[in-house]
Amino acid sequence: MVLIDSVWFFISPLRFAISNFRVIAAILFVFSLWFCIFRVIFYRLSGDSSPLAKAISAIARGAEIFLRAFAFTVLFGWAGGTFVCLATSAALPLQDARLAALDRMLGFDWLQFLAFTNSYAAISQSLVLAYHSALPQMLFLYLLLSFGRREARLAEFLSLFCLTFSATCFLMLLVPAAGAYSHYHPSREAFDGFSVDAGMWHYQTFTMLRTQSTAVIKMEHLKGLVTFPSFHTALAIITAYAVRNIRFIVLPVLVLNGIVIISTLPEGGHFLVDVVAGVVIALGAIGLSRWPPFGRLMKCRM
Numbered sequence: 001m002v003l004i005d006s007v008w009f010f011i012s013p014l015r016f017a018i019s020n021f022r023v024i025a026a027i028l029f030v031f032s033l034w035f036c037i038f039r040v041i042f043y044r045l046s047g048d049s050s051p052l053a054k055a056i057s058a059i060a061r062g063a064e065i066f067l068r069a070f071a072f073t074v075l076f077g078w079a080g081g082t083f084v085c086l087a088t089s090a091a092l093p094l095q096d097a098r099l100a101a102l103d104r105m106l107g108f109d110w111l112q113f114l115a116f117t118n119s120y121a122a123i124s125q126s127l128v129l130a131y132h133s134a135l136p137q138m139l140f141l142y143l144l145l146s147f148g149r150r151e152a153r154l155a156e157f158l159s160l161f162c163l164t165f166s167a168t169c170f171l172m173l174l175v176p177a178a179g180a181y182s183h184y185h186p187s188r189e190a191f192d193g194f195s196v197d198a199g200m201w202h203y204q205t206f207t208m209l210r211t212q213s214t215a216v217i218k219m220e221h222l223k224g225l226v227t228f229p230s231f232h233t234a235l236a237i238i239t240a241y242a243v244r245n246i247r248f249i250v251l252p253v254l255v256l257n258g259i260v261i262i263s264t265l266p267e268g269g270h271f272l273v274d275v276v277a278g279v280v281i282a283l284g285a286i287g288l289s290r291w292p293p294f295g296r297l298m299k300c301r302m
Contacts, residue, residue: 001079001166008086014209017218024078031071038064062147069142069154073161080165084225085217087173088209095175096183099228099271108272110180110265114191117266124193124266130256131263134232137239137256144249145242156289157242163285164234168226171277177227178206179269191266199269230270233278234285236260241286 009016041060045053103110117123145154181191181199191198202224208215209225236257243249264270264278 001076001083001169005079005082005086008083012086012089013214014086014089015214015216017216020218027074031067034067035064038067059147062149065151065154066142066146069146069158070139072158073138076162076165080169082217083169084172085209087169088176088206088225089215090173090176091210092173092176094177095228096177096179096271099175099177099273100180100183102273103271106272106276110271111184111186111190114186114266118191118193121193126259127263127267128194128198130259131232131267133256133260134235134239137253138235141239141242144246148246153242157238159289160238160241160282160285161235163288164238164281165231167281167285168229168231168234168278171229171281172226175228177271177274178203179227180265180271181269194267198267227270228274229277229281230264230268230274231278232264232268232270233261233275234282237279237282238285241282 038060042057045057045060100110117127141157142154145151145157179199179202182203195201206225209217240250240254240257243253261275261279264275265272
């Protein structure tokens with residue numbers, strides 16, 4: 001992904017803001033500092049078999065695993081987000097009309113669904129909370145698997161994250177779309193139970209990247225630009241899959257992420273076909289991860 005970004009940037013008029021490099025340097029410094037701290041802890045406690053030393057080592061080990069997963073996610077997300085900005089700047093013809101037509105072929109009326117979910121405050125607010133739970137869920141998942149001595153399961157999740165995110169990035173290049181809110185233009189009263197900028201928080205940056213050939217990319221631009229397919233949907237599925245067989249966790253996470261998938265329509269501003277594509281990507285990634293040659297490769301990498 002970094003290689004593609006580098007080559008594309010070289011031939012693109014887009015530019016990185018100088019502030020981005022300061023942020024990246026600060027992030028790398030913090031991660032490196034904590035890795036050094038963990039190395040010192042492990043070195044200091046090596047050979048110490050006291051209960052306190054074992055407890056500290058276990059906590060440090062879990063924290064180090066969490067930090068590695070978090071660092072990987074941040075850096076991979078930065079590379080993928082840069083690709084998304086470059087793909088958006090390609091300004092290929094928007095496909096919202098075709099996506100809406102596919103929804104109608106499936107018998108789905110997006111405006112009617114919006115009206116239904118907006119008519120009940122309990123439903124709309126539940127969908128808003130669920131939609132914005134994706135990042136907190138990832139942090140909880142990383143903590144659970146890191147400190148629960150499930151490093152292999154965490155590695156599996158990160159592999160699925162890579163596969164689904166990469167597929168999403170490349171498909172959004174081929175099928176650019178502004179989103180259902182941009183296509184249908186509902187009045188504010190039609191979705192007053194949802195966020196003020198529901199499904200449209202990306203639109204200003206999206207338009208800037210498509211229309212300004214010399215746009216400057218800032219860190220805050222590296223998110224939220226994808227309509228087709230729905231990465232929120234794919235992430236919800238692989239998150240639920242990551243906690244399978246974990247008692248007392250799997251059922252609440254499964255229910256919550258089922259609601260997350262529904263919320264991508266009115267709160268995320270996705271078409272139904274975006275969600276269907278997200279489901280296909282997630283299931284395809286899971287199927288690939290269970291393919292024996294891929295599984296052997298992952299065991300070699302862990």
